[in-house]
Amino acid sequence: MTTSARPSSASPSPSSAAAAPSWDDLVSTALLGVERRTPPWLQGADDPAAALLDLAAVRTVQRRAGLRPGTAAPLPEPARPDPRPELPPAARRRLALLLADRAAGGSGGRNGSAPNLAELLPQWLAAANAHGYRAPAPLLDALLDAARARSDLRPHALELAGPGALWLAAFNPDWKFALRTTAPASPSPGAAPPPGPEERSTLWQEGLFAERVALLARLRATDPAAALELLRSTWAQERAEDRLMFVDALREGLSASDEPFLEEALSDRSRNVRATAAELLSALPGSALAARMASRALACVSAVPGPGGGLRLVVEAPAGCDAAMERDGVVARPPSGRGERSWWLGQLVDATPLSAWTEAFGLPPAALVELPVADDWQADLHAAWSRAAVRQRDAGWARALLGPLPEPAVRPAPVGDPARLLAVLPEEERAAWVARFVESQGLAESHSMLGVCAVPWSEPLGRAVVDALDIARDAGSYPWSFSGVMGLAERSLDPSAVDRVAPLAALPEETENGSPGAAGYWSEAFGRLAATLRLRATMLQELRPGPAAAP
Template sequence: MTTGTWDDLVSAALLGTERRTPPAPPRAGQDTAGALLDAAALRTVQRRAALLPAPAAARPEAAPEDPRPPLPDAARRRLALLLADRAAPGGGRRGGAPDLTELLPQWLAAANRHGYRAPAALLPALLEAARARSDLRPDALALGGPRALWLARLNPQWKYALRGHAAGATAPAATGEAGGGREERVWQEGLFAERVAVLASVRHRDPSAAREMLAATWPKERAEDRLLLLDVLREECSPADEPFFEQALSDRSRNVRAVAAELLSTLPGSALSQRMAARARACVALDRTGEGGPRIVVEAPHECDSAMQRDGVVRKPPAGRGERSWWLTQLVEAAPLSLWCERFGVRSAEEAVALPVADGWQPDLHAAWCRAAVRQGDAEWSRVLLGAAASPPAPAGSSWLDPAKLLSALPAGERAVWVADFIGAHGLSEAFRLLGVCAVPWAEPLGRAVVDALDCARDAGGYPWSFSGVMGLAERCLDPEQADRLEALTVRPAAAESVPTTPGADYWTEAFERLIGTLRLRATMRAELAAAG
């Protein structure tokens, strides 16, 4: 007979019989390990014999209808291949074949643009793919629709889907509650991620209602939650939000105050913007008395008082930064850019930026203007501060060191042309981060510049793995129409057959062939989605 519980047997098995004596004594001539196995077998039979039939669980409700059109047959087969390749051991790129795992996000986005619904049989694989890759979740859940959410409620591993925006939008069909009633219940009782999703949904639909919803619970929220919830109001930000943001300037959390100040500074007519403008005006002026002509003079703040700190100015500078320059740049970047033309008596941002700055304050002043241009989305100032794409890259510490953020304030077409010119002047290595802020697919001038730069790198004797990051971006971002032009680069002229090839030529040929194959596959996928169902 065994003594002890099933848990005692499990503990002895996990720890080992040398460290934990089994609850069943061994028989004559039997070791302790054998006694443990015998006891486990006996206890297993006892447990099974004691089981009683349980009532059947309630059958789940039927899945909701999804009225969207089904995928065309070819597109449905393509999705099955993409999901199967992702799940296969070593899935993704195989030799020179396209990397299907990187094509899945593009395929999902394109399918959603057509308004299709996912096939019911592929919903489990789609939810599993989105569980493994958070970047797939918005598009995967959009394609899956209400049936994906219905299925996710039956599997705890897919509970991430219930915390997304789509869950808040479709759950009323399953619960029987009105949309507004459910949103209020989730806002009051839900998990934090669910509350964020509900707030974002309401903000998109009714900005004032979302603000009032947050204001009602604001005093009870934790500081870290207030920070994230306040950031949700960044979308659809308008002058109507100013009173609430002003109230948040008195928050106990410094981070919350900083976000509130940033949001207020995006409203050019806000009271905070005017306060910051007055402070910046007192620190920066134009001196016309010098012999060399007009120049900007700076007198940085000598202290950071409580009023400045309430308006979001951080008192302690980062390591290696002087206090006064730190306070100055925060004031300037929060002030409306429209202040400076009037302050300096000039007509445009170009004239203001061209003015010399006395006593070495130019890097700090221009860096603050850069951040202000990005924060306020001012294309004119961003364009001037970027300068000509062909100009030499600015030295470290200057305002032009990282133009990627300034580019984000420019229209997509102008952004692509600027980066194309930059690549032509400075090459791909300097432009890698800039490519990431350009609209996809890349506009024709940018795609042509990237292809030309890759061709030049091959002719110069470089190796393709030195440009693997650019190659990966090109596979996802080049317009598929560039495939024919790329194919011409893989064919050597007959007259060049006797000329020794450059180092790595065979590797370049393979890399171009893989890129061409990916572009043509993307074109095929696009055609499959556009076909009639």
């Protein structure tokens, strides 16, 4: 063994073991610098810095030589079993391709004719869950990474991943979101039934937050009373943010039996919990809170004879917001730019049962909506009625506020947010209304309305959208302004519509008044739409049990 060429005087010899510096002493001296402070155990060395390094080298060998093997920790408990069937082989390969494309940054985008696979992943997950499949174990990490990157994927991704995702999330901080992400309110048909009373109690007391919320949601769909009893058992010990999520889960199966609990929640320490409880109570037309709100709102609105002999509505907005109103969920401070009185009035009308207006004035919803409102209060009153119709899921009021089906060349003036009102209507009626809107008004204001229509779109709605896109192309319209609707069509058109779309991908001649390059864009966009529809048809076929088409 070769000895060091460094002079022996470089390393002082401590007089005793007690004088030997500890590892922490060495680190502190190195950080401070021997030029600023020389400890006693380096004094007398020809080169204190070299001596410090020699001591550190010796101490490193001592530390390594003195290590004792650690005690083996017990293996973690395995994940709960998942009884659902595995994906068919072709569908498993398809999921791997979709996840790999997402990790690579997406292949389609809005350029080129290739389908945008990243935008098809949410639809694929929903379809796989509808069949009741579980994700393959080797793909759980990629599925969790995808859900981490896109919050809109999380409920369906975690439903497909099942208990394996929660097990993995406990070991990786990047996946902690899975422990607090709620499951879909309506579990897929293939999901396991709710656990029995004993297992239910154990899971509620000891489970992860996501498991507890999922249990509560599933129970609300099958046994609302049992879910409420479970929630009451630990309510006082729950954290504020957890109480908020638990109260929100009561939307499923909400009934008059929930009223006593929600009335108690109006006095909760958390403002958000109080607000959610008030919102749910206002959705119960027979609740005491709904009656209190109706009394306040009706005191602000009255019907008087109008100049032409008919009736008109007169509004006297609240002059203040007292403590009783605040307890019932009225927020006293308005947002910036909003007047206090109109803000308070809107909240009172929001929470009033819509039946109270028809009973008080003896008129159906359509007649009430048509009444003139004095002093420019019509917009505030109708917007509040619109929000109430959405909250109470009242299709009759939604129809009245939307008005009749649009006529060609007539610009409708729906009240509030038409898309939210449309969501209250049955699926077929909703699709018919939007199809008529597209036929009469085009696509300029239809994007949000199309977004609330059931997927895949009905044949009349799909035909109206494709025809409107074709008309826009023939008119030389600026093509890039239709990219949002084109993206919706890729995800929402029934795959059978490919026979109507494919011929439109032929490159047309440039029109005299058209935008430069528009013809090529339209051809490319329709080509991508046709390719996406074919791919969606293949993906759905792969998910069906039995022989499936190869990817």
